[in-house]
Structure formats: C-alpha cells, structure tokens
Amino acid sequence: MTTLPYPALHASHSGTWIATPGGDCRAIGRGEAIRIAADTPVILLNAPLVGQRLGHPELSGLDVLELWAFLRPARFMVPTPRGLARAAGIDPPASDAEIAPFLRRAAEALLAMAEGPWPEREGAWNAAQSLARLRWPWAAAVSQRLGRPEQAERWLFSKLPEWEERAPRPAPRTVTLGEDQVAARLDSLTGAGAERREGQRAYAQAAAAAFEPRRMRDAPNLVLAEAGTGIGKTLGYLAPASLWAAEAGGAVWISTFTKALQRQLSQESERLFPDPEQRKRRIVTRKGRENYVCLLNLEDALQGGFAGRAAVLAQLAARWAAYTADGDMVGGDLPGWLPVLFRRNGSTALTDRRGECIYAGCPHYRKCFIERASRASADADIVIANHALVMVNAARGREANSRPARYVFDEGHHLFDAADAIFAAALTGQEAIEIRRWITGPEGTSRGRRRGLAARLSDVASYDAEGGEAIAAAVAAARQLPSDQWLQRLAEGQPFGPVEALLAAVRGLVYARDEGEDAGYGLETELAEPDAALVEAAGPAGEALDALLRPMIVLGRRLEALLTDGPDWMDGPARARIEGAIASLGWRADTVGAWLSLIARIGGPADPKFVDWLAVDRVEGREYDVGLHRHWLDPSRPLADVVLKPAHGALVTSATLRAGGDWEVAEARTGAAHLPLPAMRFEAPSPFDYAANSEVIIVTDVKRGDLAALANAYARLIVAAGGGTLGLFTAIRRLRSVHARVADRLAREGLPLYAQHVDPIDTGTLVDIFRDDPRASLLGTDALRDGVDVPGDSLRLVVMEGVPWPKPGVLHAARRLAGGGGAYDDRIVRARMAQAFGRLIRRAGDRGAFVLLSAACPSRLLSAFPAGTPVSRVPLDEAVARIRLSLDTSLRQEAPAGVRGSG
Known part of the structure; x- marks a missing residue:
C-alpha cells in the first residue's frame, strides 16, 4: 500500500515543524505553516489546538483524532503524541521536533488496521462512503484500505438491541445487616491478601447504619461520615450497600458530584461482579436525559439535518453509537475531545436538551439509550448517579414507583451547592x-x-x-x-x-x-x-x-x-x-x-x-x-423535604464534610438539621503521613494584583518541580493572563502547559492529558479543585493564586448575614483550601507541596490542612529552593541503587 502523500504539521509553544512525505522535517514560522495548511492537506493532531497555537483558529486538515474516532469508536485515547503512540503501537517521539514525522507514522499505523478484521469493522465501509460524500479528508485513504465488504453491513438502527418490558420490582424487604456480614463482605472486596485497615472497617460498620430498618415516617437513618483521603471510602460503603441490595432485593443509589468519581466507582464495581455481563445487569450508571444521544435526533442529522462539518460529526457519532456501552455523550465512552474538534458544532443537537422527547411515539423508542438505562436501573443492585439527577428525579421524576429507598451521597460536601442549583428559579x-x-x-x-x-x-x-x-x-x-x-x-x-x-x-x-x-x-x-x-x-x-x-x-x-x-x-x-x-x-x-x-x-x-x-x-x-x-436562603431545606425524608436511609460522606467547621455545619449543609431524628456522626482521619510527605508553603512576597509577579511565581515554581503542577485560580481573566505569559517560557524548558478556558480541550480530557505526562502542568479554576484524581508523580505540586474568598453578590451577602458573618466566609475558604490540598496526596507513597501565593493568609484558616502538616511563610526564592530540594530528595529515594549519580 502506498504511503500517505500528505505532509504533517505540529505546533507547540516552543515552535512549529513540518514533515514532508519525502522524509524531510524542518522548523518553520507560523505564517508559513498557515500558508501550507491552507494550500495542502496536512496531517494534524488536534486541529483546534494546533490552530490556536498558530493564531489561526479555523485551521483544518487530516486530524489523526478523527481517524481514531472512525476506526476505534467508543475507545479511549489520550489526545497527545504519547497517547497516540500507545494507541498505534509505535514508539513515541522524544521531542517536539520529532512529532511531525511521528504523526505520519502513526497515521500509517492506524490505517493499517483497516486492512484486516478488527472489532469495529462492521459499518465502517458504509460510513466511509457517506463521509466521502461529505468530503471528509480521510475518506479516500480509509476506503482504499477497507475494501468493499463481501456481505451487506447492518446499519446502526438495525444493529442496536431492544430493551424489554419487565414486571415492576417489588418493594425491598426489611433486613438487618450483622457486623460479621459487613466485615466479611468488605474482606471479599478488598481481597484475601490485602492489608487490614481498621479505619476502613470502622467506616464500613458506621455506613451500615444507613441500611437499618427505618423507625418512623419522614425520618431516614442518616449517617454523616467524614473520612480522610486514604481510608478507602468507596469499598467501605460498597460493602454494606451491596450486601443490603442482595439481602433486601432493593437498589442503592450512589450519588456523586464529579464524573471522575463516577468512573472510579465503575472501576471499583469490578470487585463486586467480576463477570462483565453480570456487572452490566447489576450495576448501572444513570445521568440526566441531556447526556445521552437521542437516536431520533441522530437519524435526522444523518439524513440531511446537519451540513458541513456538523454532518461529519454526525457520521462519527453514528459509528460510536453502534459500539457504545450506554450512549452517554458526556463523560461516557464518547471521547470528550471529539465534539471539541468540531467546535461543538452540532453535538448538543444530538441530545435531548430541550425536553422534546415523544417517548413511545419515536420509531427508536425500543432501542433508546435513555429508556434502556431507566429500565436497567429499576432492576439493578447499585445505581451510580449524580446529585443533580437524584434531586431532579425526586422532585419531578417519572419513576415515582421505583424511587430509591437507600442513598449514598459521596462527595457530600457538594450537596448544598447541588441543591442550591436544582431548587432555584430564574x-x-x-x-x-x-x-x-x-x-x-x-x-x-x-x-x-x-x-x-x-x-x-x-x-x-x-x-x-x-x-x-x-x-x-x-x-x-x-x-x-x-x-x-x-x-x-x-x-x-x-x-x-x-x-x-x-x-x-x-x-x-x-x-x-x-x-x-x-x-x-x-x-x-x-x-x-x-x-x-x-x-x-x-x-x-x-x-x-x-x-x-x-x-x-x-x-x-x-x-x-x-x-x-x-x-x-x-x-x-x-x-x-x-x-x-x-x-x-x-x-x-x-x-x-x-x-x-x-x-x-x-x-x-x-x-x-x-x-x-x-x-x-x-x-x-x-x-x-x-x-x-x-x-x-437554605437549600438544604428542600433537599431534606424532597430527597431525604421519603428515603429509609442515607449515607452522606466526604473527606471535607464539615466544610472547615464543626458537625453542626455538616448537619446544616446536608439537610440533617431539618429531619426529626438526629444523624449519626462518624469521623476517621486520613492514614497518610502528611507531616513527612507534604508541606504547605505560603509565599509572602508576591504582591496581590501584580500579574507579572504572579506569572513569574507560577513559572519558577513549575520549573522547580519539573512540571507535575496543578495551578488553581479564582478568576478566569488572571488564569488566561498567567498562561499567556508563561507558556512559551515553560515550553523552552520542555514542560508542557495546558489550561482550562484557554486550550480548546474539554476539562475531562485536560485532566487525562495531565495525568498521562509527569512533566505536564495544568491551570484551572473550581472544576479542577474538586474533580481531579491524579495519584503518583503526575501531581506533585499544587499552587493556588491566593486565598479563595467567596465572590461577593446578593445571594452570598444574604447567606453570610444568616450564617455568622465572617465565620461563614471562613468556613467556605477552609473547605476550598482543604479540597485543593486534597488533590495532592491521593495514594500511599505520594509526596508533594501546596503553595499559596498570598502573604495575607490569616492563620485561622490554616486549620483547613491535615493536622501535623508543616506550614511555613517564606519568600518566593526560598519556596522555589524548597520545591527543587524536595523533588530531588524524592527522586533519590525512589530511584534504585546505581541509577543516580552518573552525571
């Protein structure tokens, strides 16, 4: 098969390179790169990102990510050269200058896949012909390698299975879980050879109280459990939850706030049901209707409802819909970067965001992903959902007859904010x-x-x-x-x-x-x-x-x-x-x-x-x-009335449940204060040695409002850490300004920098990229303060631009007045700082530093950090030296004998 007759283009903050079909590779200027891309089809990796780096947002070409989405729909890939190399089974490039020729090799490797059978082969020929009519740049190369199939391919809508109606599930039986039963289930989940963790065992027994029989109407068995990072909360509550589901014949809804935790729960559920088919029946992930592809909307898009690039997206989405596990377009197995490649042109129109579903009047009703998930959850043991969906379903859901009797609210410190959004009016x-x-x-x-x-x-x-x-x-x-x-x-x-x-x-x-x-x-x-x-x-x-x-x-x-x-x-x-x-x-x-x-x-x-x-x-x-x-004023009141009171039991858990205050704060923010019976309280500190493995550094000489000094501080700290830095901002404008000042400087050091609200990449993918490259750093705002789980060496430094005071506004002023004035603000700040610090040490053996660029941080806020964590106030020069020394010491401790010291 002939090689691709196209050059490859790569642009980063450190430069721009072009690789010709003849094998030449050279650095070029941005203007020349734009001219070449306008005149000649070029192979790219993430065209919107390359276009942004070149200052030409409408740049287009043969995007290798689109090729991957066509060949391997519903398959994960980190959209970087390193991730592409893994996916294509070839060696990654060693430097920016080697990426352009690497892209040609990677494209050839992916296209070679199409020359033989592979799991997603069915439907590829018909899709390629449709894409050729839409002038998709890859269509000719793909069709040439595919060849016409000997048998007719099944189309998407004939391929998808139909769900079946089932008799309503009976009400859960009344059961009591014994301590020995819970302990045995926890042992089976952690494994015979696992180290016995007393904190996790105590947590599991406390969580089991949420599954006791209810004693009176509108009074659920509510357990508030604050358990530090490393306790093993997930398996700790899965033990009694799965045991109750099996004994009572009911479903437990586990509600999270972030998609990252939903993914973690799905992974942990493999311990409950190792068999994939059984796990699919017994554990179901549920999201709001607007997350799932609407087959009627997709059919309309495929039949001419979309034009231009949006029509190409529809064809790639159809390829994905034929192989997806659940039809979830937001946080499911659709690559988060795919809609962004099309500037999100059309992706929202493929879901039911306007609530216009015609239910049984739809020709695809029996194959609908939304209806399938709804019916599957009615028969499941464990339903993994999110706070918003739980509240919406309780307030106005169609499934009143199958309303959950037992809840686990993980990331419970977000319940107040979730209720605030759901029960508001505008x-x-x-x-x-x-x-x-x-x-x-x-x-x-x-x-x-x-x-x-x-x-x-x-x-x-x-x-x-x-x-x-x-x-x-x-x-x-x-x-x-x-x-x-x-x-x-x-x-x-x-x-x-x-x-x-x-x-x-x-x-x-x-x-x-x-x-x-x-x-x-x-x-x-x-x-x-x-x-x-x-x-x-x-x-x-x-x-x-x-x-x-x-x-x-x-x-x-x-x-x-x-x-x-x-x-x-x-x-x-x-x-x-x-x-x-x-x-x-x-x-x-x-x-x-x-x-x-x-x-x-x-x-x-x-x-x-x-x-x-x-x-x-x-x-x-x-x-x-x-x-x-x-x-x-207090959204925990409707939370208690609509969600908690009808339930028989609920566990609300988090590492920062008390929001930097006492138990009365936790009860006020979770709805417990509005229930007739008091909640049970449980506390377990983190088993991690924060005193030995972490430190808090407050930098005293970066003047507030001085953007140049702020950017310089970020750059020096990231260089000292060798990347692996999560930078947190309270304002998008300052984030963008700092990124513009430091990105090129870090690139010259070989340290990639990514940023929320700057790079045309969705937040989930940014975290995936950050996790995958220990030398990368990531700048972001609130979504990254809570939704990042990056254990190991990829995250060794967290830098916060300043004290995260709440933004003043009418709503905040009213709640501040009702909540104790300055003490209310302090609780919010301590909770935010604790959550940000919690990104740092995720697993045993993690090490790192938390840097706060604020000389005016009051000492009363430092209780946000785990007891024993060293806290020091130093100038920036000393902070940089400490970070560099800490990293060097850590590397010496981790390196095997004979590795270091060779120059």
Missing part, C-alpha cells in the same frame, strides 16, 4: 425562550427537528375537545414570551410583548444600581424597592404567564384523565408516551408557577425563605441573559 430571557420553543415548535425560518406541543400531543389530546383547546391556548400564550433577537431589542429599547418589557425594566434597574467595578462580567442588584418601570411591567407580564399556565394545567389534567379512562387504543407504549408528556408538562408548569411567584414579589413583601435579585449576565462585556432570580 425568569430570564434564555429560560423563557426555551419554553416558548418547547410549546410552539419551529417558527419563521428556524430549522431542525424541533417539535411543538401540538405536533407531539395533538393525536392523544384530541381524545376530547378540551385537550385540543388547551394546546391551542398554550401555543397562543407562548407567543407572548421572548423570541429570537430579544436581547437586541432590549438593548435598543424596543421590547416586544409583556415579558420582554419586564426584562427591559430589569435590565434598566440593574444598570442603574449596580456598583460593580468589573466592567466585563455580570451585574446584579437586590430585588428591593423596585422603580416604577419595573412595577408597571410586572402586572402585564404576570397576566401573560398566567394565561400560559392555565392551559398547561388543563392539558395535564386531561392527559391524566385519559390514563384513567384507558381507551381501547391505549397500549403499553401509548401509556408510556402519555405518562412522559404528563411529567414534562408538570415540570414546565412548575417552572411557570415559580416565575409567577417571583413576579408577585415585585413591589410586595419579601419571603424570608428566599433570596431574590435581578441580574444581567455577561461574559467579557457581552450580554447573554437578563432576568430575575430566586434561590432558597
């Missing part, structure tokens, strides 16, 4: 236009598969005249909500309709009152003493929303009556479709009802249970939303 332009689209469907020149209420329900609602009239009334009322170009009309002072008029008044009052110094980001002000314009706009807006809510309620009641009547034509799928429509209608009716309550607050008395404010949301000076907001 009457904004973006939210209103979504409901309008959900009800009316396509309007004007809008394209796509969007279906309005009439298209989804007219056939079943026409069972009686009242249902059809309710749909017509809802559609007419929805046309009073904001529509396309609403933001432009507000800026021009020309709102259309009563709700846009209300938003215009909100916008005007926010700009009049906000005193924020940051001209680039969002503005807000209290909903107090509204001006005349806002009060006058509230009445007509309330009437318009009331006119929308009434027919929605009528339609919901008519559909419920239809279920009760059970006409002859209503089979199982039709019933499921109507039940889904009722749930969806109820959700949106609740939303509109919350909007009416928020409008009623304008000019009226404040409700002490809530915090209300007005906001103009902006990014770098560009407005993207305007509206009224309502949050619970």
